[in-house]
Structures are given as C-alpha cells and as structure tokens.
Amino acid sequence: MAGLNIEDVLFYAFGAGTVLSAVLVVFFANPIYSALFLALAMSMLGALFFVLEAYFISVAQITVYAGAVMVLFVMVLMLFDLKNEGEDILKVSPLGLIKLLAVGLLCGFFIGTGWVASKIPGKVISETSMASDQQTAINKDVQPVDIGSTVSLSRQLFSKYVFAFEAVSILLLVAIVGSVALARSKGGTHHVSR
Amino acid sequence: MFGRATLWIGIKLKMGTSPFEFLINTLKVALIFIMTVNIVPLLVWVERRGPAFMQNRLGPNRVGPLGLFQLLADAVKFIFKEEFIPENANRVLYFMAPGLCLLPAALTFAAVPLASPIHIGDYTFKIQIADINVGIVYIFAVASLGVYGILSAGWSSANKYSLMGALRASSQMISYELAMGLSIIGILLIYQSFSLNDMVLAQEGPLKFVWQGKEIIIPFLPNWGVWYQPVALILFMTAGFAETNRLPFDLPEGEAELVAGYHTEYGGFKFNIFFMAEYAHMITASALITTLFFGGYSLGFANTAQVTQFWAEHGQSAAGMLGISIADAATVLTSLTHLAAFSLKTGFWLFIYIWVRWTLPRFRYDQLMDLGWKTLLPWALANVVITTTIMFFAHVGN
Numbered sequence: 342m343a344g345l346n347i348e349d350v351l352f353y354a355f356g357a358g359t360v361l362s363a364v365l366v367v368f369f370a371n372p373i374y375s376a377l378f379l380a381l382a383m384s385m386l387g388a389l390f391f392v393l394e395a396y397f398i399s400v401a402q403i404t405v406y407a408g409a410v411m412v413l414f415v416m417v418l419m420l421f422d423l424k425n426e427g428e429d430i431l432k433v434s435p436l437g438l439i440k441l442l443a444v445g446l447l448c449g450f451f452i453g454t455g456w457v458a459s460k461i462p463g464k465v466i467s468e469t470s471m472a473s474d475q476q477t478a479i480n481k482d483v484q485p486v487d488i489g490s491t492v493s494l495s496r497q498l499f500s501k502y503v504f505a506f507e508a509v510s511i512l513l514l515v516a517i518v519g520s521v522a523l524a525r526s527k528g529g530t531h532h533v534s535r
Numbered sequence: 536m537f538g539r540a541t542l543w544i545g546i547k548l549k550m551g552t553s554p555f556e557f558l559i560n561t562l563k564v565a566l567i568f569i570m571t572v573n574i575v576p577l578l579v580w581v582e583r584r585g586p587a588f589m590q591n592r593l594g595p596n597r598v599g600p601l602g603l604f605q606l607l608a609d610a611v612k613f614i615f616k617e618e619f620i621p622e623n624a625n626r627v628l629y630f631m632a633p634g635l636c637l638l639p640a641a642l643t644f645a646a647v648p649l650a651s652p653i654h655i656g657d658y659t660f661k662i663q664i665a666d667i668n669v670g671i672v673y674i675f676a677v678a679s680l681g682v683y684g685i686l687s688a689g690w691s692s693a694n695k696y697s698l699m700g701a702l703r704a705s706s707q708m709i710s711y712e713l714a715m716g717l718s719i720i721g722i723l724l725i726y727q728s729f730s731l732n733d734m735v736l737a738q739e740g741p742l743k744f745v746w747q748g749k750e751i752i753i754p755f756l757p758n759w760g761v762w763y764q765p766v767a768l769i770l771f772m773t774a775g776f777a778e779t780n781r782l783p784f785d786l787p788e789g790e791a792e793l794v795a796g797y798h799t800e801y802g803g804f805k806f807n808i809f810f811m812a813e814y815a816h817m818i819t820a821s822a823l824i825t826t827l828f829f830g831g832y833s834l835g836f837a838n839t840a841q842v843t844q845f846w847a848e849h850g851q852s853a854a855g856m857l858g859i860s861i862a863d864a865a866t867v868l869t870s871l872t873h874l875a876a877f878s879l880k881t882g883f884w885l886f887i888y889i890w891v892r893w894t895l896p897r898f899r900y901d902q903l904m905d906l907g908w909k910t911l912l913p914w915a916l917a918n919v920v921i922t923t924t925i926m927f928f929a930h931v932g933n
Binding site: 347373377380384387396397400401403404407408409412413415416419420490491 | 557675676679680689690701706709712
C-alpha cells in the first residue's frame with residue numbers, strides 16, 4: 342500500500358492554501374482583498390478539518406467564521422469603500438521602525454517555535470488530549486474512530502465539559518446584552534426616542 | 536478487498552490502490568453537476584410557459600414544439616452577446632463574482648441523497664456525491680458562502696444600484712439563515728441525526744412512532760417528517776424563498792427600485808451564471824424540503840426492502856438485458872424507482888416555487904426584516920421548545 346495517499350495530498354494542499362491566503366491577508370493593501378482572503382483562509386481551515394475527518398468542526402468553522410463573521414466584515418468594508426492604504430512599510434519614521442521591529446519579532450517567534458517543535462519527539466503530540474479523552478470517555482461504546490462524530494462530541498460536551506460549555510454560553514449572552522445596551526445608549530447609532 | 540468500501544468524493548480512498556473507485560467518483564461528481572445545470576433551462580421554460588398559462592397568455596411558443604427550442608436559442612444568445620465591462624469596475628472581482636455565486640450553489644447539492652444505493656457484485660454505489668455524517672449542517676455552511684459572490688458582484692460593478700442590491704441580498708440572507716437553521720432543530724431532534732441518509736431511512740414505511748412506551752402505527756399515512764413538524768415546514772419554506780432571493784423576497788433585484796440589483800452590470804454568459812446559481816439554490820432548497828419533510832427518495836408506504844423484493848420478482852428481463860444477477864438487477868431497478876420518486880417530489884416543490892413567484896407581490900424592506908426577525912425567529916424558537924417538551928413526554932414510559 343505504498344501508493345500515493347490522497348488524504349496526504351489534500352492535507353498538504355489545503356495546508357499550503359491556508360498559509361498562503363493568511364499571508365496574503367497581510368500583504369494586500371486593499372482591505373477588501375484582505376478580508377476576502379481571510380474568509381478564504383477560514384474556509385481552507387474548514388477543509389483541513391474535513392480532511393482530518395472532523396466533519397462537524399469543519400462545517401461549524403465554515404458557518405461561523407466564513408459564513409457569518411467575515412461576511413459582516415466584508416459588508417461593512419464595501420459599504421465604507423475604504424481607499425487603499427498604499428503606505429510604504431519602510432517609510433522613514435518612528436512608526437516604520439516599530440513596524441519593522443514587529444515583523445522581526447513575529448519572524449523570530451515563528452522560527453523559535455519551529456526550533457522548539459523540532460526538539461520534541463513526534464509521538465508526544467499525537468498522544469495528548471485526544472487519546473486521554475478517549476480513555477476517560479464516559480460511554481464505553483464510543484469507538485476511537487468515532488472521535489469526529491457529533492454523538493461523541495455532544496456526549497463529551499454535555500457530560501465532561503458541561504460546566505465550561507454553560508459558562509461560555511453565559512459569556513456569549515452577556516456579550517449580546519452588552520452590545521445591545523451599547524448600541525442603544527446615548528451617543529450610539531440610534532437615538533432612544535420611544 | 537474493495538467490498539462495501541465507502542465510495543465517495545475521493546478523500547477516503549487511496550489513489551494508488553483503486554483507480555476504479557476514483558474514476559467512478561469523478562464520473563458521479565461530473566454527472567450530478569451536469570444534471571443540475573441542465574435542469575436550469577427546463578425550469579426557465581416552465582417559469583415562462585407556466586405563468587403564461589396561469590395568466591391566460593401564450594408565452595414563448597414559436598421556436599420548436601411547445602417553444603422548447605427557445606432554450607437553445609437563449610443559450611446561443613447568452614454565449615454570443617457582446618461582452619461589456621463597466622469602466623470603473625474592479626476587474627478581478629467582477630469576473631470572479633459569477634463563479635463565487637455558482638460554486639457554493641452547486642456544492643450544496645453534493646450532500647443530497649438522490650436514490651437508494653446500488654449493489655453490483657462486491658461494490659456498493661451510492662447515488663449521492665458525498666455521504667457526510669453532518670450532511671444538513673454541511674449544506675447550511677456551504678450555502679452561507681454564497682453571500683460572497685453577491686457582495687463581490689455588487690461592489691466590483693462600481694454602480695450604486697448594484698451595491699444597494701448586494702447589501703440588501705446579504706443582510707437578507709444573514710437574517711433568514713438564522714430562522715432557517717432554527718426551524719430544522721425540531722427535525723434533527725426527532726430523527727436524532729445530522730445525516731440526510733439516516734433521515735430518509737427513518738421516513739420509510741407507514742406513520743409509526745412511540746408514545747410513552749406504546750408503539751402507534753397509522754397505516755394510511757406515510758412516515759413523513761411533515762406530520763411531526765408542520766410548523767417547521769412553513770418556516771423552512773419561507774426562509775428558503777428568502778435565501779434563494781426569489782419573489783416575494785426578491786428585493787435584491789427589485790427592478791422598480793434597483794434596475795436589476797447586484798447583477799445590473801452583468802450581461803451575456805456571466806449573467807447566465809448568476810441565473811444558474813439562483814436556480815441551483817432553488818433545486819437544493821426543493822431537494823431539502825423533500826428530504827426533510829416528504830421522505831426523500833423513499834416511496835412513502837413501501838420501504839426499500841419491499842421495493843427490492845418487488846423488483847426481484849418482476850425484474851427478470853432487466854437482469855437479462857444488463858447481464859447481471861437478479862439480486863443485483865433488483866437493486867438497480869429499486870434505485871431507479873427511488874430516483875423517479877425523488878425527482879417527482881423535488882419537481883413538485885420547484886413548481887411551487889415558480890407558482891408562488893407569480894402569485895404573491897414583493898415585500899417592502901422593513902416588512903421583510905420584521906417577518907424574519909419578529910415572526911419567523913420567535914416561531915422557530917417556540918417550535919424548538921414545544922418539540923423538546925413533547926419529545927420528553929413521549930419518552931416518559933420508556
């Protein structure tokens with residue numbers, strides 16, 4: 342079975358696509374192109390999850406980020422029709438120096454992470470959270486292959502992680518109420534006339 | 536060794552070991568896509584002749600029998616029209632937008648099961664491009680990407696009417712996606728699955744459910760989702776009209792105010808692609824209504840085993856013609872029967888879509904938003920609460 346494994350081909354293709362579109366987000370001067378490439382990067386990430394057989398995470402990723410969050414971004418950007426930020430990154434000013442420093446720091450961070458990761462034996466990564474979750478799974482009928490299915494996911498969510506799950510939902514509720522309150526307060530987008 | 540292998544999109548299989556599976560899957564993708572795209576001209580014909588009949592006029596009836604060749608003439612016209620690009624257009628996005636519109640619309644159809652699987656020898660052929668275990672969520676996810684095509688078209692045309700149309704379209708789609716997603720929660724609770732195949736199998740045979748430990752069978756009704764979730768059907772259908780940008784919710788292209796909305800500046804084949812995308816959305820929406828509420832490809836009263844049994848007794852001539860065993864031929868004939876049933880049901884809902892277009896007037900924008908947020912959304916939430924309560928009491932005796 343030494344033949345070319347199409348899973349690997351797709352994984353690396355989508356991985357390269359994700360990285361490339363993420364890089365293009367930064368390099369485009371036009372904010373609309375940046376936003377569109379960010380949406381593409383999100384979709385590619387969804388495709389990566391799909392190749393890894395985590396179907397639910399994959400479609401949730403696409404719905405939430407590419408289908409909802411980024412659509413609003415793109416919509417607002419198109420409505421305002423921002424002009425190109427054709428500013429040279431090496432313009433001689435203190436700001437340019439800070440930019441250059443930031444880029445250097447980021448590059449150093451990437452190289453450092455890569456160097457640290459290469460020191461760790463490969464096995465450690467594959468044996469972390471997933472495997473231990475399987476061993477402590479409450480339902481014994483959950484097969485290891487089943488880890489990406491919605492059944493095992495929801496069983497974990499509503500048993501082991503139920504507190505975190507509910508805490509996050511309260512956090513989201515607070516955020517929603519807060520944003521409505523901010524929008525309706527004086528000086529917001531709407532005047533409270535009623 | 537290939538036996539009962541999951542034959543789908545190619546992600547699961549190793550190219551080196553089985554080029555046959557790869558070939559079959561590629562063929563399936565091509566065939567189903569071409570089928571979907573080729574229903575579009577037929578639907579256009581129905582859309583022109585049907586309402587003409589309803590409104591007591593003739594419609595296009597000169598070219599060919601019943602005016603059917605008008606479609607070919609239109610296709611030729613679309614291809615040979617002069618290409619016009621607005622001067623201030625953003626050319627990259629302007630050319631990309633029709634594709635961005637058609638791609639998600641065509642991709643959604645991949646998860647819809649069209650018929651029962653065919654068994655020949657050791658092979659199982661699924662009449663579906665991708666049997667994803669979260670099929671319904673996949674369709675919603677990919678459909679939500681359709682907004683990008685419309686937004687890019689509207690913005691890149693450098694025309695205020697296009698931009699207004701695009702903004703209307705995207706806000707409308709985002710608003711109604713919520714109601715649409717919530718409306719099917721009840722259905723998901725009842726079938727306890729995200730997989731469209733599981734849902735179809737759950738709807739086979741006569742109406743049958745368990746109430747407090749007792750099994751109740753109503754023999755004169757098919758086991759369709761619509762009996763369990765009638766409110767969800769109305770909500771889903773209404774949201775479907777808004778999602779496909781069809782009348783009475785076609786504000787994005789309301790010609791009285793916006794010329795033609797986001798595709799004002801498009802002509803020729805590029806306009807045709809927008810048209811195809813709209814109809815592909817319509818086909819998927821109809822196929823989803825069929826699958827969720829009307830038993831999908833199943834025949835209503837007879838389940839797959841019974842249909843296969845029938846064809847095993849009556850299908851000798853077909854088996855002789857194909858040169859395969861009678862058991863294999865029975866699965867082929869069953870699959871064809873199911874495909875016919877699916878096409879009929881989907882065709883019926885497509886006709887409803889066209890019928891409604893020529894019946895209801897267009898909504899005003901604030902009415903549209905009120906309907907989405909203040910009517911459909913609360914009803915969908917109420918439907919979820921009521922369904923969970925009833926489900927709880929139904930399982931009390933278990």
